[in-house]
Amino acid sequence: MARIYAGAMDRLVGQAPQHVSRTGDGESASQVAAARELSVVVPTFNERDNVAVLFARLAETLDGIAWEVIFVDDNSPDATWRRVQEMAQRDPRVRCLRRIGRRGLSGACIEGILASSAPYVAVMDADLQHDETQLPKMLALLRGGDAELVVGSRYIDGGSADSFNRQRRGASEFATTLAKKLLRVEIADPMSGFFMMRRDRFEQVAPELSVQGFKILLDIVATAKGQLRAVEIPYTFGSRLHGESKLDSMVALDFLGLLLAKLTGDAVSLRFLLFALVGSIGLVVHLAVLDVAFNLFGYSFAGAQLIGAVAAMTSNFVLNNFLTYRDQRLKGLAVLRGLLTFYLVCSVGLLANVGVAFSIYGQQPIWWLAGAAGALMGVVWNYAMSGLFVWRKR
Numbered sequence: 001m002a003r004i005y006a007g008a009m010d011r012l013v014g015q016a017p018q019h020v021s022r023t024g025d026g027e028s029a030s031q032v033a034a035a036r037e038l039s040v041v042v043p044t045f046n047e048r049d050n051v052a053v054l055f056a057r058l059a060e061t062l063d064g065i066a067w068e069v070i071f072v073d074d075n076s077p078d079a080t081w082r083r084v085q086e087m088a089q090r091d092p093r094v095r096c097l098r099r100i101g102r103r104g105l106s107g108a109c110i111e112g113i114l115a116s117s118a119p120y121v122a123v124m125d126a127d128l129q130h131d132e133t134q135l136p137k138m139l140a141l142l143r144g145g146d147a148e149l150v151v152g153s154r155y156i157d158g159g160s161a162d163s164f165n166r167q168r169r170g171a172s173e174f175a176t177t178l179a180k181k182l183l184r185v186e187i188a189d190p191m192s193g194f195f196m197m198r199r200d201r202f203e204q205v206a207p208e209l210s211v212q213g214f215k216i217l218l219d220i221v222a223t224a225k226g227q228l229r230a231v232e233i234p235y236t237f238g239s240r241l242h243g244e245s246k247l248d249s250m251v252a253l254d255f256l257g258l259l260l261a262k263l264t265g266d267a268v269s270l271r272f273l274l275f276a277l278v279g280s281i282g283l284v285v286h287l288a289v290l291d292v293a294f295n296l297f298g299y300s301f302a303g304a305q306l307i308g309a310v311a312a313m314t315s316n317f318v319l320n321n322f323l324t325y326r327d328q329r330l331k332g333l334a335v336l337r338g339l340l341t342f343y344l345v346c347s348v349g350l351l352a353n354v355g356v357a358f359s360i361y362g363q364q365p366i367w368w369l370a371g372a373a374g375a376l377m378g379v380v381w382n383y384a385m386s387g388l389f390v391w392r393k394r
């Protein structure tokens with residue numbers, strides 16, 4: 001390794017090799033200084049007790065390869081990032097990317113890969129469910145040019161996912177079938193979170209990838225539209241070492257969003273659809289509360305209408321906070337601030353709604369067209385402004 005390093009430096013700065021080799025003391029320092037061949041990207045969220053174990057296993061398995069590991073931590077409450085920073089201070093093969101105000105497995109992987117510069121990148125989980133001893137084999141396949149992408153697969157001969165419960169296995173199989181049919185993806189395990197690929201090929205698809213959700217590999221393969229030479233190798237999906245899975249029932253929603261985005265060429269965003277859906281639920285809430293306040297409690301129409309509007313805005317806020325912006329969910333005091341800002345945003349949205357409807361009606365007195373245009377204006381405004389001011393990225 002030291003020799004490669006000296007040679008490379010020699011070419012770069014044109015100095016005598018003896019001079020350079022004097023600076024490269026210690027085996028691990030020179031391994032890192034040599035052009036890194038492999039970057040292992042590991043997304044983490046509350047994996048404090050797993051990162052050191054994973055690093056030790058990587059170091060053992062990747063002995064003799066110039067590698068690094070980039071942990072991408074979304075500011076974990078358990079301070080995983082602090083553990084990683086401590087490791088990085090002791091060993092230059094460890095890097096820590098701490099993201100604040102962002103959540104998401106796919107986004108974390110994308111940023112980690114883009115922060116690397118090795119010709120090959122691997123993505124794997126921190127919880128030791130992925131079999132790191134497969135990495136040298138994956139690298140060999142890429143080096144040989146046989147493949148541009150190597151996927152660790154649970155669903156080919158020799159692979160398995162024994163640690164899955166029945167329900168999760170069923171869901172995973174259903175999603176896999178759907179993805180293969182709809183997006184014409186050929187690989188057996190497109191939901192795998194364990195793969196290695198050429199970084200230049202990744203950079204080509206990167207601008208089109210979705211940062212939301214879990215399905216980074218599916219996204220990469222679907223975006224490449226059959227242009228990526230892929231090989232699958234079997235492995236056994238193990239059990240988690242410490243901590244718990246972050247995959248909840250909402251990943252179904254993420255998956256749907258990815259399908260939608262890919263099928264429509266990114267024209268339809270799931271977030272906007274959810275926001276509009278919540279808006280229509282709000283309409284029902286509004287009418288129901290108006291009915292009760294006006295007919296049952298005898299409020300004046302204006303009073304009942306106001307109560308209905310406030311009820312609808314409140315329920316919209318709660319639903320959006322729970323569903324549409326679940327990855328940026330407001331908690332504690334921020335909920336109150338968010339709710340008040342949301343009221344403000346929606347009130348201006350209502351003005352915009354009525355304004356547009358009036359002006360269209362003035363030109364073309366078709367009531368439903370003017371009404372629909374106004375409503376569309378309202379929802380687009382509310383969506384845009386909520387994203388900016390209510391669920392803005394902190």
Ligand code: GDD
Nearest residue numbers: 043044045072074103104105108125126191193245246247
């Ligand atoms: N930075 C970051 N941000 N990391 C995250 C986030 C996040 O929002 N959510 C999860 N992670 C990290 C976890 O800390 C872990 O290292 C890895 O991503 C996988 O998360 P798990 O919560 O352990 O997921 P899983 O084991 O249920 O799911 C695995 O299997 C699926 C296949 O069924 C993952 O490999 C999935 O990618 C895979 O699709």
Ligand code: MN
Nearest residue numbers: 125127129240
């Ligand atoms: Mn896991």
